[in-house]
Amino acid sequence: MDAAAITTTAAPMQPILKHQSKGIDITTSESPGPGIMSKLIDLRTLHYVSTPEHLNCPICQCPFINPYTTICGHTFCKACIVEALKSPMGSKCPLDRTELWWHGQNQNCDEKGNGFDDPVVNAFIETFIEDEDPDNPEVQQAIANYHNGSVRQRRAVWRLFNSVETTVEESDEPITSEIVRNLLLHPSEGDQSQEEDNNNEEYDEDESNDDIFPAPIIISNITDDLQVYCCNEERGCDWIGPRWNIQSHVLDECGFTRFVCGKVKLDGSICRVLTQRRFLADDADSTENNNGNDDEPIEGQTDNGNKNKTSKNKQQGCPHDLFPCEKCSKMVSQVDLEWHLDTECDENHLKCHGCSLEIPKKSFKKHEDTCVKIHIECPGSIYGCDWRGRRDLLEEVHVKQCVFVKLTNYFESQQTKMDKLTEEKTVLKNQLSTVLDSVIQGRLTNLGYPLQVEEVNSNSGGSNPNNISSAMQNLSTRLSNIGLDDADYVHLVLEFERLRADMERLRPMMAEFEINKQIVNSLVNENAQLKDELTSHRMALNSVKQQIQFMLLERRRVARTGSSNNGQSPAGGAGGSRLKL
Amino acid sequence: MSLPKRIIRETERLTSDPVPGITATPHEDNLRYFDVTVEGPASSPYESGNFKLELFLPDDYPMVAPKVRFLTKIYHPNIDRLGRICLDVLKSNWSPALQIRTILLSIQALLSSPNPNDPLANDVAQAWKDDEKKAIVTAREWTQMYAK
Structure with missing residues (x-):
């Protein structure tokens, strides 16, 4: 197994005789072990049935392979993120530039034996100890400690270094050269304090320290379940299955994987030609060998074979032995037979259903396209016409009457319109879900999109050059009007809190006001009652007044009649005038 | 050396879902070499100009930035003068998560917002600082002259 020569070849090792396609070749007679598999099939070259955008690694743009997630929440293939961390970009997340610690990031330096040697971090350390006398053994010791220190210490310094820019303003305890010196001079103490800061994480020279770690298993499960085409698709394999199954399919099942033939040829030599599994299979019913022909080896390999047709030609020996074609007597080998019959043989006739002529198979397709007697479907069949008949009749008679054909133009325009709308709808839906996501997150970000908000909009505008792009622009301006930065957000929250406090203050006043209103209402009622009472009193008073006047009048009259009858008229006049009052 | 799948995918996407105002077509004999045209952004001095660029994807792409030149x-x-571009994402700020399309969009955005404080063409930047209006007029003239 050590020298297992397994190749995934695009180009054949031998001259191309016939059409040649990409696929998997295994050039060892032993069955490959699991270690070989990963070399055998590069999952990145697979052809996926569909690739959901969100399952693509932002770096290789393929569905995740061994996904790793960063502390900032982004996921990449492990190989991609590791390569990115090693790249000139340095230890930053490729998506948001968060500083990421990774145990292998100074591997190269370690290999050279120089210890941890990041020029940027070195410069940082120097700025903190530059006040010191460089000849001071303490300072030298500090630098030496740092360079030869444990991962634990290096990481501590590294973290400190990365926190300088971000925390120096808000930190209660600004980073001072004192801290750096302590950390460098007393690595163990530094470790402890750092460990406390980091919730007692363990510091070992392994992956548990890293800021990148395997993604949740569900992500690998989903990506491993994605449907892929067989690697031998181009050779004719139509297998489609989950990605996790591709290796066992290619190695154990796929008839299009090529192996070294290894069979004994008619001349006694062993055939070394790469041959697809299906030609090597030892079928029970393929025992005949009626071909005693010459043994010139064929160098090429073919991609197709037809078991039914070739079963009688199957041999115990090598499938590359030549025999004459049944039809034209040209010398062919079993592996070439199907290709020969389909594209080369002049005598392999097929009978046309329409004109009953016998046409060689290689030109049959062409004939089918032109034969006037062949039965074909009405072009309106996709819209529901079930007419089927001879081509000449179709053209001369049916097309002129068929309603569906007449409506075809209309149907087509409707179809394009519908397609356009569907596409538009998809774009809008995506846009909406992005916006909703962002809103749920509490702030507007370009979450879920590799592009900035503006760029996303211009992209979507591109795929739908009509109204959409302007709508998107509107949306984008509106979004930017809402205010994208945290400061605005904080401001809004404060404003909101202030308004809430105002409202709370106003609430008791409102209640008081209600009570006052009730009091006023009851007073009004009382007032009305009093008014009524007053009126009735006034009326009573008036009637009493009238009675008194009447009685006064009566009395005067009695007095007058009692004294003299002559003095009557003036008093009567006075009484009359009183009565009028 | 075979072409990484990512480059193939990016090329496919550039053709199937092109960025408005930007085209990028790979050379037939070298699929890492692209002929690019960028339309001058509207309401910039480069409006209605059609600028040709070349873009080359080095072997280490996407771990290193593509090389782009006007x-x-x-x-x-x-x-x-040589068409070299001073843009952070093409140099220190490159990230492997960026793509050809995002880089070209950044270049288009650079046309909308020239930054004379971080100049590459010193004389132009000086002219821009001294008299912006005049510089914009010159930029417009150059666009008419060369980018038609």
Whole structure:
């Protein structure tokens, strides 16, 4: 197994005789072990049935392979993120530039034996100890400690270094050269304090320290379940299955994987030609060998074979032995037979259903396209016409009457319109879900999109050059009007809190006001009652007044009649005038 | 050396879902070499100009930035006589999560917002600082002259 020569070849090792396609070749007679598999099939070259955008690694743009997630929440293939961390970009997340610690990031330096040697971090350390006398053994010791220190210490310094820019303003305890010196001079103490800061994480020279770690298993499960085409698709394999199954399919099942033939040829030599599994299979019913022909080896390999047709030609020996074609007597080998019959043989006739002529198979397709007697479907069949008949009749008679054909133009325009709308709808839906996501997150970000908000909009505008792009622009301006930065957000929250406090203050006043209103209402009622009472009193008073006047009048009259009858008229006049009052 | 799948995918996407105002077509004999045209952004001095660029994907792409250069002469403080572009994402700020399309969009955005404070073409940047209106007029003239 050590020298297992397994190749995934695009180009054949031998001259191309016939059409040649990409696929998997295994050039060892032993069955490959699991270690070989990963070399055998590069999952990145697979052809996926569909690739959901969100399952693509932002770096290789393929569905995740061994996904790793960063502390900032982004996921990449492990190989991609590791390569990115090693790249000139340095230890930053490729998506948001968060500083990421990774145990292998100074591997190269370690290999050279120089210890941890990041020029940027070195410069940082120097700025903190530059006040010191460089000849001071303490300072030298500090630098030496740092360079030869444990991962634990290096990481501590590294973290400190990365926190300088971000925390120096808000930190209660600004980073001072004192801290750096302590950390460098007393690595163990530094470790402890750092460990406390980091919730007692363990510091070992392994992956548990890293800021990148395997993604949740569900992500690998989903990506491993994605449907892929067989690697031998181009050779004719139509297998489609989950990605996790591709290796066992290619190695154990796929008839299009090529192996070294290894069979004994008619001349006694062993055939070394790469041959697809299906030609090597030892079928029970393929025992005949009626071909005693010459043994010139064929160098090429073919991609197709037809078991039914070739079963009688199957041999115990090598499938590359030549025999004459049944039809034209040209010398062919079993592996070439199907290709020969389909594209080369002049005598392999097929009978046309329409004109009953016998046409060689290689030109049959062409004939089918032109034969006037062949039965074909009405072009309106996709819209529901079930007419089927001879081509000449179709053209001369049916097309002129068929309603569906007449409506075809209309149907087509409707179809394009519908397609356009569907596409538009998809774009809008995506846009909406992005916006909703962002809103749920509490702030507007370009979450879920590799592009900035503006760029996303211009992209979507591109795929739908009509109204959409302007709508998107509107949306984008509106979004930017809402205010994208945290400061605005904080401001809004404060404003909101202030308004809430105002409202709370106003609430008791409102209640008081209600009570006052009730009091006023009851007073009004009382007032009305009093008014009524007053009126009735006034009326009573008036009637009493009238009675008194009447009685006064009566009395005067009695007095007058009692004294003299002559003095009557003036008093009567006075009484009359009183009565009028 | 075979072409990484990512480059194939990016090329496919550039053709199937092109960015408005930007085209990028790979050379037939070298699929890492692209002929690019970028339309000058609206309401910029480069409006209605059609600028040709060349873009090359080095072997280490996407771990290193693509090499991009203007082929059309352009009067811009961040683009020099040789067409080299001063843009952070093409240099120190490159990230493997960026793509050809995002880079070209950034270049288009650079045309909208020239930055004379970080110049590559010193004379142009100086002209821009001294008299912006005049510089914009010159940029417009150059666009008419060379980018038609």
